[in-house]
Amino acid sequence: MSDVSQKELDEFRAGARAWFAENVPSEPDFMLPLTFMEVGTQEQFDFLRDWQRKCYEAGYLGAAWPKEYGGGGLAQAFQDVATQEMHRAGGPIMLNAIGINWAGPLILDMGSEEQRKAYIKGILSAEDIWCQGFSEPDHGSDLGNAQTRAVRDGDDYVINGSKIWTTQGNYAKYMILLARTDPDAPRKYDGLSFFLAPMTVPGVETVPIKKLTGEYGFTQTFFTDARIPATSLIGGEGKGWAVAMRTLEYERGARGGQAGGYVTVYPDVGEVVELAKRALRNGHPACEDPIIRDKLVKLLATYRGLQLNGKRSRIAPLVQDKPMSLPLSSKLIATEFYREINQLAMAMQGPRGAYYVGEPEAYDEGIWQRSYLNAFSGTIGGGTSQIQHNIIGEHVLGLPKS
Amino acid sequence: MSDVSQKELDEFRAGARAWFAENVPSEPDFMLPLTFMEVGTQEQFDFLRDWQRKCYEAGYLGAAWPKEYGGGGLAQAFQDVATQEMHRAGGPIMLNAIGINWAGPLILDMGSEEQRKAYIKGILSAEDIWCQGFSEPDHGSDLGNAQTRAVRDGDDYVINGSKIWTTQGNYAKYMILLARTDPDAPRKYDGLSFFLAPMTVPGVETVPIKKLTGEYGFTQTFFTDARIPATSLIGGEGKGWAVAMRTLEYERGARGGQAGGYVTVYPDVGEVVELAKRALRNGHPACEDPIIRDKLVKLLATYRGLQLNGKRSRIAPLVQDKPMSLPLSSKLIATEFYREINQLAMAMQGPRGAYYVGEPEAYDEGIWQRSYLNAFSGTIGGGTSQIQHNIIGEHVLGLPKS
Amino acid sequence: MERNVTLTFSEEQAELLEVAQNFCRDKSPVPTVRKLIEDDLGYDPAVWEEMVALGWLGIAVPEEFGGVGLSMAEVVPVVEQMSRRLMGGPFVPATLAAQALIAGGTEKQKSAILPEICAGKVATLALTEPHADWNLTHIEAKAVEEGGKLKLSGTKIFVVDAASAEWIVASVSKDGAPALVIIEKSTLPEGALRREVVADETRRSFRLELDGVTVPADALLDVSRAKETLDHIDLAASLLLSAEACGAAASCVDYTVEYLQTRKQFGKLIGSYQSLKHPTVDALVAYEMARSHLYNAACTFGQQGEGEIAVRMAKSEASDALSFAADRAIQFHGGFGFTYECDAQLYRRRSMWCEYLHGDGPYQRAKLADLLF
């Protein structure tokens, strides 16, 4: 499948472009989430689930996943084209983010034939929502220290404990779960196992968490003697840490294999420039203010630098000194950039920067204020910026551990 | 001596003002050092030694030190007035900084009668230059780990090892020396002793260190079986750490007792404002550039904030929450401010920012470039800014040690 | 630059600081703050009465009008301590409205309203407009004489605590020049006020439509002093916003430090990590410096030249310090920082108010550059 002709791709692109032009839904009368972590209401959920199913059924999601499990069986290049066209048409995000970016690739990669048959299609169609159970209340950054217990009992494991930051936990049918099967293992990492755990068994309770924005979107999940089948184990008992690390690499895109689409819409930086032209600051358009101009250009350079880093990372002679430098720093740069650009967007608004979502006179319905606060999910989640600094310092520069 | 009449003070001030007006030397044809750490040439040294002796002989240095050892025997308020008038008249710095701010107060505080008689007068007159031997090449920040050995042998101690950053080491007659008398002490701090060590004995060698500015001003001191009399011990064997800490407090001004005068001239911030009006940046005075304006005001606010912190630290109700916050942060703020304001001064100069000392067309003979580089002596010496952060975090905020 | 900045602190300031510190700590614990966020009024009337009884509403009102006869310098510690506990209530707008009357009201207006404010009736100001100019003399709202009355038009935003207020002092343009008028709130037509949604949920802010509002001719403040009154209010408001920013920054730092002292990750208290410790120290240092500027601005308030410099520096430093401290507070609380339950968001939302109202850091610094060189 590696030699795809340009002609086939072009035809596929034309078809996709036409389909998205026709099918991208018009904006509903409620705010759509910009990321899969911000799905806070049932109407948002229903809207996005419909959209993902539609994309899947049209062949524009999972196009490169194997046909026998429900994918499209095409070369990756076709999915890339479909994703580009989805972007181009400004389509909403894919809802089932953990499924299509984490669980799905993992199941295809390491799962049994039964597991693939059981799960892949439901992931793509958004019939089966997946969530992730790594972080715990007392060990946000320190995944290796997870304390949720999984005790083998006959054909089941009995789960006790609690997971936090479960995105879409209240909608999820399954969770990718990291739990401790051997509390006495000499290395804490060796005591962990990884499960494709059903959320629908007794003893699983999810409690919504109100975010700093005032909205919902995460849950805390409590397990109380919840019995899950032993067949839901993946990677073998005691191998959970390696599986989790592998899963994190899917997220970072370092291993590929994701189903396609996107689960986060970064507002086009052009929209910030456009806001700068429109927002009144001190009675004049913010883009006339020299301090705003300086900061905005600085951030535009960062944005462009991120894209250029992506291109340069594929040019071997230009990354030979420190090959991991660009891939390992993109999360840090992108998430801090996103926080800062939203902060700048607020500053452009003069006194109206003090408004918030729900105020009709706020610029763009207060989206900048909300995006600024939501941006901390990026600088905190998936390894805080502080931990990213450690990772880069230790893995790229070879500095001793802190 | 505590009840000094305002009238006496006023008369003293009038006398001092007249004396300084008459005696402050006109600028020589070489650049005068702004700090005692920058004395790099013999002509600078001779000039400053003459000036200090003159001030002392006129009664405007050491005015509040005891008469029996060579001081003026007056109340501290008189010395404060003299120092103010010295400032006002724009006099050069006092040369014998370690003597008047560190060694002198220590000897008055803890020294024997013999030591006071032997050392105080020479400190004030600048006849006897003092230097400081705390830091070692391998333990810049970690004073407690000093490895220079002092071994008792009859009436002497035999010194071996090396000290670094010895300001005026090549001119000094004495050194306040922190050395290890007991390498086997269970606590490393308990193995240290403090000496008023002569530099003129055999086995003491000083080697000048070229600073990053290209100038001289420090030396490294090597001790090779140097014998110093046991009477030069101060504070008792094994008590060196406590004496050193006490000495550092004199420097911070927290214990008072300094002889007066000043050993550093911070360029008046007004001079930076004046440069901004004069320096051409992009063909226009830098002060018209909105980015320069913003940064300059920010730094002026810091400068003013430092002064205001000083005043507020004396108003008990306004510092009750964290009494040590203001005193412990002033070194950090002042030294980083000084680095930044010089950096900004360079940026004001457009392409001419690339000039350096010695270039006739450089603004102010390149003093800003040199001051910027010299400013690192503040952010590195006497505890780096990073260590200052630790100190404030641990001692003011009660955060755990790093 | 002058080396002789002044920072004096009066006995009255010291007393008020101590009283306010205890009062606000007792009356405004965080659960109360959070409960009042859900409340329409946004504050507890009983606590308001206690504040009135303490004489706080009259601190800077001359004795002849029922006040204590002190100055804005003595208001500062009260506002600082209120904000330290995120305490709600119309203390700031009432104080500023009183200042407007003192600076620009007629004798009759002062006699009629100032004693009422001192006694706890609420007044507020309507100055900002949708064009969002921080310059308060840029006024598009109008007052036109018609039949011995003044017909108003235009829109005001950020009219704080208007729901609780008896009087709203609004800026208008009259005959092409700035003017101020007193509007009796009871005379407003239905729907003239609409509550605004602001990030700082402890506030009650309103939008005011002036179209259709008419006031009697004697509602006009002294027109000859309108410009200087607006300048005075701008500086007074900036001073109190600086006080609020300092108060909130103090507790924001404390709140963060407490977490760093107790939360463990990777087997260590997270406060031992320099990546958290050092920026928290930076937040402390910036707050402490801002507080010194605040009390400098308090004691020089009203002085020609120097007073304005001090206030603008305080506003710039304090609002930047709070925004930085609160942004880092969210980050350093990690996952918990991302929840509504964590107080870090309360401080960050407050900082948006303190920063964006009456001019942010860059705005103040541009003004200062004009004043300083």
Place this chain on the structure above:
Amino acid sequence: MERNVTLTFSEEQAELLEVAQNFCRDKSPVPTVRKLIEDDLGYDPAVWEEMVALGWLGIAVPEEFGGVGLSMAEVVPVVEQMSRRLMGGPFVPATLAAQALIAGGTEKQKSAILPEICAGKVATLALTEPHADWNLTHIEAKAVEEGGKLKLSGTKIFVVDAASAEWIVASVSKDGAPALVIIEKSTLPEGALRREVVADETRRSFRLELDGVTVPADALLDVSRAKETLDHIDLAASLLLSAEACGAAASCVDYTVEYLQTRKQFGKLIGSYQSLKHPTVDALVAYEMARSHLYNAACTFGQQGEGEIAVRMAKSEASDALSFAADRAIQFHGGFGFTYECDAQLYRRRSMWCEYLHGDGPYQRAKLADLLF
């Protein structure tokens, strides 16, 4: 903002990068750099001859004039690697002078001088003036026709490697418009050149007094293209300064990292302290981003619109990155950082050159704002 930024890297760039990397590492170890600082010429003529033999001087010169016929894109890796080793020599001024001739010279000038430059004769530019405007079309130096010759007057600063040069291409104002003239250095009166003291001691920079200098009429470059030639040189110079900044930043970070990996304080390697580790990571990240901008600027150089944006971004990002990295390098080397012996000062001094010549970050960003919105 366009998502489709381009970053291509030619085989020729790759080859030159590899060759230059090895060559500069071998020829310019730090002891050699320090020895050449003391040297009047500032570089080793034998090494210069080797560079000439490698064909580097003609990289961006058309084949018809004795060059290799590539472009500025291929010059970038060479300059980057030279600066990575702080290597001296008139490569940059000669390359830029050739660019000036290519963009604005007459056929006769090009035929006469370009082959000589390719063969190792040195040319340089005289553009900056004491009024210190980064805008190169602000020219106060004058050329006046007199008896079929041009009489020059005025002063130029930062004329690099003028001592080694045969030709100096100077900007002048002629009949009120910008013009460029070629000055044969041998015709300069005694004392016209004076070496300037610059912070970056690896450079040789000169002040040029034009009063009393006369050149023949045919020394004039094509006047109709003078303005665009100056624009071209400005961008070409900025591109190469960005390359220098990136090269120096790369080794500055490596140099710092090495110290952090080996120096102990308080019983621990200092690189384990986050207060040193994290800002060093920030320096790395800024450098890497700047390098991506650099190669974007290299491959789009000369493109209308996009080329200028890319160069200005690269200049802003690269010079800021180097200044930050080098400032922190001094600090993080502690006491040793304060010595001349520590290489951190070499990088910081280089950064002053890369930052302040041809427009610093704020200047470039103001220009970019005009281009972008």
